[in-house]
Amino acid sequence: MSKLKGYRVMLGQTQASMAKTLGVSTQSYNNKETGKTPFSNSEMLKIRDMVRAIEPNITIDDLFFS
Numbered sequence: 001m002s003k004l005k006g007y008r009v010m011l012g013q014t015q016a017s018m019a020k021t022l023g024v025s026t027q028s029y030n031n032k033e034t035g036k037t038p039f040s041n042s043e044m045l046k047i048r049d050m051v052r053a054i055e056p057n058i059t060i061d062d063l064f065f066s
Helices: 002-010 015-022 024-033 039-053 060-066
Strands: none
Touching: 002 024, 002 060, 015 024, 015 039, 039 060
16 A cells, blocks of 8 residues: 555545545554455545546546556
């Protein structure tokens, strides 16, 4: 998930702000970003839409599965 962290940092977001956006606790977000627990489909879509502000052609596969 280091790619995801990189995009989060480029967006100027902290784990706490991402957690708030997704409606989860900071600990839950940390577990998801580090790969301990999976993101839900709706969370993946929200994150993809945020990243598209800086990377318009990014896909969910690019973010989470490659």
